[in-house]
Amino acid sequence: MPSDSSPPSRGGLIALAWLWVGTPLAYGLYELVRKATQLFTG
Amino acid sequence: MSSPPVAPPGWSRWLVPPAALSVHLSIGQAYAWSVFKPPLESALGLDGTQSALPFQVAIVMLGLSAAFGGTLVERNGPRWAMTVALVCFSAGFLISALGARTEQYWLIVLGYGFVGGIGLGIGYISPVSTLIKWFPDRPGMATGIAIMGFGGGALIASPWSAQMLDSFGSDNDGIALAFLVHGLSYAAFMSLGVLLVRVPRTEKPVESGPSAVDGVQVSAREAVRTPQFWCLWVVLCMNVTAGIGILEKAAPMITDFFADSSTPVSASAAAGFVALLSAANMAGRIGWSSTSDRVGRKNIYRVYLGVGALMYLLIALFGDTSKPLFVLCALVILSFYGGGFATIPAYLKDLFGTYQVGAIHGRLLTAWSTAGVLGPLIVNWIADRQEAAGKHGPSLYGLSFGIMIGLLVVGFVAGELVRPVHPRHHVPAPREAADAQRQQPA
Numbered sequence: 484m485p486s487d488s489s490p491p492s493r494g495g496l497i498a499l500a501w502l503w504v505g506t507p508l509a510y511g512l513y514e515l516v517r518k519a520t521q522l523f524t525g
Numbered sequence: 526m527s528s529p530p531v532a533p534p535g536w537s538r539w540l541v542p543p544a545a546l547s548v549h550l551s552i553g554q555a556y557a558w559s560v561f562k563p564p565l566e567s568a569l570g571l572d573g574t575q576s577a578l579p580f581q582v583a584i585v586m587l588g589l590s591a592a593f594g595g596t597l598v599e600r601n602g603p604r605w606a607m608t609v610a611l612v613c614f615s616a617g618f619l620i621s622a623l624g625a626r627t628e629q630y631w632l633i634v635l636g637y638g639f640v641g642g643i644g645l646g647i648g649y650i651s652p653v654s655t656l657i658k659w660f661p662d663r664p665g666m667a668t669g670i671a672i673m674g675f676g677g678g679a680l681i682a683s684p685w686s687a688q689m690l691d692s693f694g695s696d697n698d699g700i701a702l703a704f705l706v707h708g709l710s711y712a713a714f715m716s717l718g719v720l721l722v723r724v725p726r727t728e729k730p731v732e733s734g735p736s737a738v739d740g741v742q743v744s745a746r747e748a749v750r751t752p753q754f755w756c757l758w759v760v761l762c763m764n765v766t767a768g769i770g771i772l773e774k775a776a777p778m779i780t781d782f783f784a785d786s787s788t789p790v791s792a793s794a795a796a797g798f799v800a801l802l803s804a805a806n807m808a809g810r811i812g813w814s815s816t817s818d819r820v821g822r823k824n825i826y827r828v829y830l831g832v833g834a835l836m837y838l839l840i841a842l843f844g845d846t847s848k849p850l851f852v853l854c855a856l857v858i859l860s861f862y863g864g865g866f867a868t869i870p871a872y873l874k875d876l877f878g879t880y881q882v883g884a885i886h887g888r889l890l891t892a893w894s895t896a897g898v899l900g901p902l903i904v905n906w907i908a909d910r911q912e913a914a915g916k917h918g919p920s921l922y923g924l925s926f927g928i929m930i931g932l933l934v935v936g937f938v939a940g941e942l943v944r945p946v947h948p949r950h951h952v953p954a955p956r957e958a959a960d961a962q963r964q965q966p967a
Contacts, residue, residue: 489535491535493535493536493537493540496537496540497537497539497540497543500540500543500544500717500721501543503543503547503714503717504543504546504547504550504674504717507550507681507714508546508550508674508677508680508681510681510684510685511677511680511681511683511684512677512680512804514680514683514684515680515800515803515804516804518796518797518800519797519800519801519804520797521793521794521796521797521800522794522795522797522798522800522801522852523794523797524794524797
């Protein structure tokens with residue numbers, strides 16, 4: 484068990500922070516892939 | 526003036542890249558400005574040159590604010606810089622919303638271009654120095670993540686802004702509402718960076734200057750007096766110009782190259798090619814910059830410039846014979862373009878230390894502004910001249926490609942001239958400075 488003086492775990496905050504920036508980036512990448520496939524199908 | 530926010534014990538360095546990304550993914554919207562051009566032209570009766578003005582002013586302000594604001598960013602820390610970037614970038618949209626609502630176009634130029642442009646410049650350099658300090662073992666990867674965000678910002682904003690204009694309408698009220706939503710959304714999104722960013726804990730006060738254990742340290746003022754700075758300036762300028770050579774005319778270029786072939790390129794396929802180039806640009810920023818941590822900065826720039834010239838040569842000689850070859854070479858060139866941007870902060874850290882690397886990076890970005898003018902000028906001017914001379918197809922671009930190869934060779938030579946900085950430019954550590962003072966004759 485961690486002692487009172489041990490620094491708090493930041494795992495949740497790290498996950499939240501990456502989700503915050505990752506979600507719009509994933510949307511941008513999805514739109515990019517959709518458009519890029521036109522090179523092979525268009 | 527504020528003091529930089531120091532990380533509490535146990536603060537994870539993996540919280541700093543998302544903080545940086547929240548800023549870079551936002552300000553990267555600048556490259557999606559073209560979405561607003563047609564609606565603005567029809568709503569306010571502008572021509573193409575006028576509707577490009579806010580973007581052009583923003584890019585000029587990016588270069589100027591990064592060059593002149595770098596020292597302030599170093600002094601006040603990343604939280605101050607990200608706050609300034611948030612306020613300026615969001616305020617730029619809000620002023621533009623007022624401009625669109627009242628049909629006062631000058632307010633859009635002032636808001637998005639001037640005020641928002643300051644946000645771009647300060648925001649671009651805001652996390653660089655902090656990331657390098659948190660990731661001394663992998664500075665290329667760390668700055669690559671942030672600068673990849675600048676490329677990613679346009680990928681997000683381009684479809685998002687287009688969908689918003691579809692929903693709100695493309696008249697001046699619809700544009701005003703879209704600007705308003707952009708301003709508020711980006712303010713909320715960037716606030717993550719302001720809240721999360723921290724500088725690592727050190728044993729000495731942040732403002733006390735470098736210590737002997739920091740290794741070679743050069744101030745921003747001294748760095749611009751070194752040949753190394755100007756060699757890297759030429760390297761960056763040439764590499765960016767070569768990338769813009771493809772980016773600027775990507776869609777018409779692939780169409781012209783295969784116009785007379787059995788499989789001509791349609792407009793939608795050309796749009797797909799442009800999207801693929803954006804992906805290569807982004808992947809190059811994180812991929813090549815991370816690779817530089819292993820192979821060394823000088824070697825990676827040899828690849829960007831040397832192999833880049835070879836790729837241009839292949840396109841010029843055989844590009845019209847094979848579509849896959851053309852696409853592959855263009856993708857490699859664009860990945861080097863992105864890699865060149867993302868690797869430069871780590872190269873500056875290697876040469877000048879971490880002391881004022883953000884400010885030095887800001888000054889070096891004037892090479893980007895120069896290339897932003899030079900690249901399109903060369904490609905468009907030559908293509909127009911060749912067309913006037915009755916040329917068509919791949920021969921429209923032969924001369925441009927030759928010039929791009931020449932520029933890359935110039936960049937390669939400048940890269941080879943980079944040597945470690947002479948000790949006379951180093952900032953003395955406090956103890957060394959005190960010793961030197963004691964040795965001075967009374």
